[in-house]
Amino acid sequence: MRRKTPYLLLAPGGAWLAAFYVVPALSMLSVSLQRGSLERGYRFAWRWQTYTEVLGTHHTQFTRSLVYGVFVTALCLAIGYPLAYAIAFRGGRWKNALLFAIILPFFVSFVIRTLSWRFILADQGFVLGPLKSLGLLPHGFHVLGTPAAVIGGLVYNFLPFMVLPLYVSLEKLDHSVLDAAHDLYSNRWSAFRHVTFPLSLPGILAGSLLTFIPAAGDYINASLLGGPNTTMIGNVIQREYLTNTNYPQASALSLILMVAILAMVGLYVRLLGPEELTG
Amino acid sequence: MRRRWVLPAYSAGVIAYLFLPIGVMVAFGFNDARGHFNVVWHGVTLRWYRHLFDIPDLAMAIRNSLVIAAISTVLATALGTAIALAISRHRFRGRGTANTFIFLPMATPEVVMGASLLSMFVTLNVARGLVTILLAHVMFNISYVVVTVKARTSNFNTEWEDAARDLGAGGWTTFRTVTLPLIFPGVLAAAVLAFALSVDDFVITSFNAGQTVTFPLWVFGASRFGVPPQVNVMGTLLLLVGGAGALTTVALQRRKG
Amino acid sequence: MNDLALTTSITRRELLRLSAVAGAAGLLASCGVSAPKKTRASVAPLPPKTGALSVANWPLYIDADVKTKGHPTVEQFQRETGTAVRYKEAIDDTETFFGTLREPLAAGKPTGWDIAVLSDWILARMIRLDYVEPLHLDAIPNFTANAAAAYKNPSYDPGSAHSIPWQAGITGIAYNPKLTGRAIDSVADLFDPAFRGKVGMFSEMLDSMCLTLLLLGVEPARATQADAKAARDKIAAQRKAGIVRNFYGQEYGDALANGDLALTIAWSGDIFQLQESNPELRFVVPKEGGILWTDTMIIPKGAANIAEAHAWMNFYYRPEIAARVTESVQYVSTVPASRAIILADAEARPAERAALQRLANSDLLYPDDASLARLHRYPGLSEDDEKAWNQMFQEATQG
Numbered sequence: 001m002r003r004k005t006p007y008l009l010l011a012p013g014g015a016w017l018a019a020f021y022v023v024p025a026l027s028m029l030s031v032s033l034q035r036g037s038l039e040r041g042y043r044f045a046w047r048w049q050t051y052t053e054v055l056g057t058h059h060t061q062f063t064r065s066l067v068y069g070v071f072v073t074a075l076c077l078a079i080g081y082p083l084a085y086a087i088a089f090r091g092g093r094w095k096n097a098l099l100f101a102i103i104l105p106f107f108v109s110f111v112i113r114t115l116s117w118r119f120i121l122a123d124q125g126f127v128l129g130p131l132k133s134l135g136l137l138p139h140g141f142h143v144l145g146t147p148a149a150v151i152g153g154l155v156y157n158f159l160p161f162m163v164l165p166l167y168v169s170l171e172k173l174d175h176s177v178l179d180a181a182h183d184l185y186s187n188r189w190s191a192f193r194h195v196t197f198p199l200s201l202p203g204i205l206a207g208s209l210l211t212f213i214p215a216a217g218d219y220i221n222a223s224l225l226g227g228p229n230t231t232m233i234g235n236v237i238q239r240e241y242l243t244n245t246n247y248p249q250a251s252a253l254s255l256i257l258m259v260a261i262l263a264m265v266g267l268y269v270r271l272l273g274p275e276e277l278t279g
Numbered sequence: 280m281r282r283r284w285v286l287p288a289y290s291a292g293v294i295a296y297l298f299l300p301i302g303v304m305v306a307f308g309f310n311d312a313r314g315h316f317n318v319v320w321h322g323v324t325l326r327w328y329r330h331l332f333d334i335p336d337l338a339m340a341i342r343n344s345l346v347i348a349a350i351s352t353v354l355a356t357a358l359g360t361a362i363a364l365a366i367s368r369h370r371f372r373g374r375g376t377a378n379t380f381i382f383l384p385m386a387t388p389e390v391v392m393g394a395s396l397l398s399m400f401v402t403l404n405v406a407r408g409l410v411t412i413l414l415a416h417v418m419f420n421i422s423y424v425v426v427t428v429k430a431r432t433s434n435f436n437t438e439w440e441d442a443a444r445d446l447g448a449g450g451w452t453t454f455r456t457v458t459l460p461l462i463f464p465g466v467l468a469a470a471v472l473a474f475a476l477s478v479d480d481f482v483i484t485s486f487n488a489g490q491t492v493t494f495p496l497w498v499f500g501a502s503r504f505g506v507p508p509q510v511n512v513m514g515t516l517l518l519l520v521g522g523a524g525a526l527t528t529v530a531l532q533r534r535k536g
Numbered sequence: 537m538n539d540l541a542l543t544t545s546i547t548r549r550e551l552l553r554l555s556a557v558a559g560a561a562g563l564l565a566s567c568g569v570s571a572p573k574k575t576r577a578s579v580a581p582l583p584p585k586t587g588a589l590s591v592a593n594w595p596l597y598i599d600a601d602v603k604t605k606g607h608p609t610v611e612q613f614q615r616e617t618g619t620a621v622r623y624k625e626a627i628d629d630t631e632t633f634f635g636t637l638r639e640p641l642a643a644g645k646p647t648g649w650d651i652a653v654l655s656d657w658i659l660a661r662m663i664r665l666d667y668v669e670p671l672h673l674d675a676i677p678n679f680t681a682n683a684a685a686a687y688k689n690p691s692y693d694p695g696s697a698h699s700i701p702w703q704a705g706i707t708g709i710a711y712n713p714k715l716t717g718r719a720i721d722s723v724a725d726l727f728d729p730a731f732r733g734k735v736g737m738f739s740e741m742l743d744s745m746c747l748t749l750l751l752l753g754v755e756p757a758r759a760t761q762a763d764a765k766a767a768r769d770k771i772a773a774q775r776k777a778g779i780v781r782n783f784y785g786q787e788y789g790d791a792l793a794n795g796d797l798a799l800t801i802a803w804s805g806d807i808f809q810l811q812e813s814n815p816e817l818r819f820v821v822p823k824e825g826g827i828l829w830t831d832t833m834i835i836p837k838g839a840a841n842i843a844e845a846h847a848w849m850n851f852y853y854r855p856e857i858a859a860r861v862t863e864s865v866q867y868v869s870t871v872p873a874s875r876a877i878i879l880a881d882a883e884a885r886p887a888e889r890a891a892l893q894r895l896a897n898s899d900l901l902y903p904d905d906a907s908l909a910r911l912h913r914y915p916g917l918s919e920d921d922e923k924a925w926n927q928m929f930q931e932a933t934q935g
Contacts, residue, residue: 006369010377013358013421020418021384024395031395038638039664039919083293086286093529099468100525101294105301106475107521108514109495111502116300116307118787119318122794140733144796145782159297160475164468165430171464172431206430210423210472213385227782228775231934237388242631243741244926247394254391261386262379314812315596315866318790321813333602336595336625394635401639406648485632489648490590490624500628501595503786504865505809 032251042247050252058236058253065233066260068147069216072154076162076211077204079155084166084203085196088173099167102160110157114224117153118144121225145227153221158214162207169203170196205272212268213261233257301518308511315505327508331516334509337497341513344494347409348477351416356470358417359424360462366425367432384422392419393486400487407489415487416477423476424469431465577697578670582843588620589844592633592652594831595625597703599864609860613851619844630655634662637836641667646838650845653702656830657742660692660916668698669835675846676700678853686828686908687870691757692916700849701830703861704868706903706911707743708826710792710802710810710819720799723751723822727770732779736791736800737771739783741929742914743801743827744771750825750912757915764925772932783933792817804900805867819900821907828911830870863892868901875902 036042121143181195219234241250311324443453481495711720746756748767807819855873862869882892
């Protein structure tokens with residue numbers, strides 16, 4: 001029974017994913033290798049050039065998306081770690097309430113969240129307006145339409161994804177271990193660096209993955225908060241599929257993105273440490 | 280000891296930042312908006328609260344979203360937790376592969392995945408509607424659940440479970456009384472994430488919704504003409520309900536310990 | 537050129553479709569889509585009535601009654617015809633909705649919808665792909681009798697054989713005189729370096745390209761590849777010079793209201809709304825010309841309730857029904873007679889008199905003849921042209 005347990009545990013979820021992910025993903029692969037057009041019809045043709053073509057045309061947006069993704073993950077980690085730490089160790093009976101609070105903004109549609117940010121960051125809005133009247137900012141200064149606005153929006157939207165796993169991993173830590181660390185090390189920072197931080201690696205890994213992976217493929221923030229020069233690969237794929245009806249190209253781009261993300265994730269996992277630490 | 284206020288102050292700041300656009304949303308639920316657009320402030324009014332259900336299809340859309348989110352959360356959390364436990368605690372053939380490929384659904388662009396799913400449903404003559412949305416939501420939520428729960432189950436210390444088994448407890452009892460409480464924060468966090476993702480999902484749902492309308496779909500379509508203030512009010516009420524739920528957990532904690 | 541598609545028979549297509557889900561190897565086999573056919577309006581009799589109807593529309597695009605929490609015109613239609621109507625606000629984006637229609641239609645299966653309200657620029661493609669049922673125009677006499685001439689017989693759907701407009705709109709230029717400092721009346725103003733960083737263009741290719749073509753003196757329906765390239769270059773230069781702030785989707789409205797933009801391409805119905813809270817905003821049909829577009833009702837191929845669909849279309853071309861819808865939706869009505877009815881309603885309902893009069897007297901919703909004469913329809917682009925234009929526009933506008 002022991003030996004079969006893992007397979008039994010994997011089976012239901014695995015079957016679900018096999019039916020509703022793997023099959024459509026394989027069909028996506030098939031479409032990426034087809035040639036033709038919407039009106040002239042498609043034919044399967046093992047057309048690998050599509051991959052090189054789309055990579056050639058859109059490598060800028062690819063790189064930009066992966067770079068934005070790394071930035072966003074780093075920022076979310078920097079901002080989110082202290083928050084997760086605070087909730088885990090100082091939260092007391094407010095822990096669960098605070099966790100809910102962090103995720104509550106998500107229950108309002110992304111359209112509303114992003115439109116509200118557009119209102120807040122408007123050129124003459126209640127944030128930038130007064131700053132400009134006071135002369136603290138040049139008159140032509142604007143946030144919307146810049147990469148900063150896109151990254152800001154991404155950080156905002158993915159912060160809960162970073163905080164929740166971090167919290168989950170930090171909260172697990174045994175207080176006696178932490179107390180022992182405080183006794184061992186002369187100051188709290190050393191204790192943190194040598195004991196707490198390494199023990200929270202699984203949370204860091206999980207949070208980074210939950211942030212980087214969807215952020216790299218995001219299109220909404222670039223679309224609503226960005227400008228002509230902040231196009232991300234998600235926007236390109238959206239456009240190729242919906243506007244240009246270039247289904248093979250959109251599928252090829254998607255697969256390239258998935259492979260690139262997997263590669264970066266694999267690298268990151270290796271960087272973080274051996275499997276015993278990260279699970 | 281000296282700077283105990285730093286962390287709580289910082290946390291309050293971050294949470295305030297998280298709620299900043301929400302505050303804008305709540306505020307504009309009181310705006311005396313003129314015309315269809317609700318972007319310029321005109322003064323306070325309660326009329327949108329009085330006329331909350333005036334828009335026939337908005338309430339139905341919210342109801343659909345909440346039902347789908349509730350069901351898909353339960354299913355995804357159960358399936359995903361099982362996978363996380365399998366990967367974290369057991370050594371088996373295919374573990375590495377499972378560990379690597381579990382990230383794929385998160386990395387797959389929604390527009391292509393949504394269309395491919397639709398294509399499959401069409402081929403199999405599955406009518407699109409609530410059920411197909413559910414199938415899709417559980418699918419993409421499983422990965423998120425697995426990753427979140429694994430943050431808790433990695434380096435799993437099996438001595439508690441071994442102790443329970445030595446004392447004679449069966450597999451299910453051990454799980455229920457020992458394992459589950461230990462991993463519960465991870466499972467809860469994963470469930471909360473899955474719920475939020477489901478309620479907010481747009482692209483995959485667009486493709487596979489058939490004649491069902493969910494909240495994000497409705498709001499995005501309505502934004503072409505101007506999102507009515509009732510949407511802000513609904514959002515505010517959703518938050519209040521969620522907030523009340525959160526405060527209940529606080530009260531429950533107090534009673535327990 | 538079409539050899540590969542034309543040799544695909546139905547049997548092979550069905551077989552390939554099924555094997556596509558059978559396994560990995562089978563999955564990689566392709567499905568073909570048959571070549572498009574030309575169709576014209578139907579002269580056959582209507583199929584028998586079935587008593588049901590499924591309508592897909594955009595949110596907030598029909599009348600709504602706050603007291604009954606329903607759609608009065610839909611209820612009236614149901615009562616008069618005895619049809620059970622499923623009216624769903626399921627469309628949020630034309631291209632996405634096309635994607636949801638395409639999958640079943642490409643497989644030769646019904647979509648589940650009897651009427652869908654789609655933007656007119658996609659119709660040329662839908663008709664070429666044979667995704668649309670031809671209409672029995674004799675079953676829609678109210679359209680012939682009551683629709684303005686501008687909405688009949690568009691170039692992308694000769695004889696209105698496949699589509700009946702639901703509501704219309706005007707693409708022109710909106711501006712804030714306080715920020716521009718002067719009146720705006722020309723497309724050239726969108727390219728004026730004096731407004732650097734405060735100009736909005738649309739991410740919608742056709743609106744932006746067509747206005748630019750009009751600036752270059754080209755009639756959009758007769759634009760050549762060279763003309764399109766010239767328009768592309770003009771837009772690319774505008775972007776490089778930093779004149780355009782962004783290429784907006786439907787969110788240009790709040791940018792204009794916030795003061796982020798001084799002038800922008802705009803839709804008249806949006807500006808009509810915004811003027812209620814920002815009365816200083818102005819909308820103008822540029823002197824070179826503007827665009828008249830429609831959201832049109834079509835019957836997807838394989839619809840189950842064709843007779844009821846025709847009855848619906850006919851119903852909504854009654855002037856009093858069209859007036860009711862326009863009063864709620866506040867976009868351009870395709871039925872000129874609705875204006876008089878709205879004015880009469882203004883007298884009959886004193887509480888709403890000011891609002892209704894503003895509606896009926898607005899040239900944003902009921903353009904005068906001089907403006908109408910300057911309005912052009914979208915060109916019905918061929919697949920190659922559409923791809924080429926999209927490509928050019930995307931090169932010019934995205935970095």
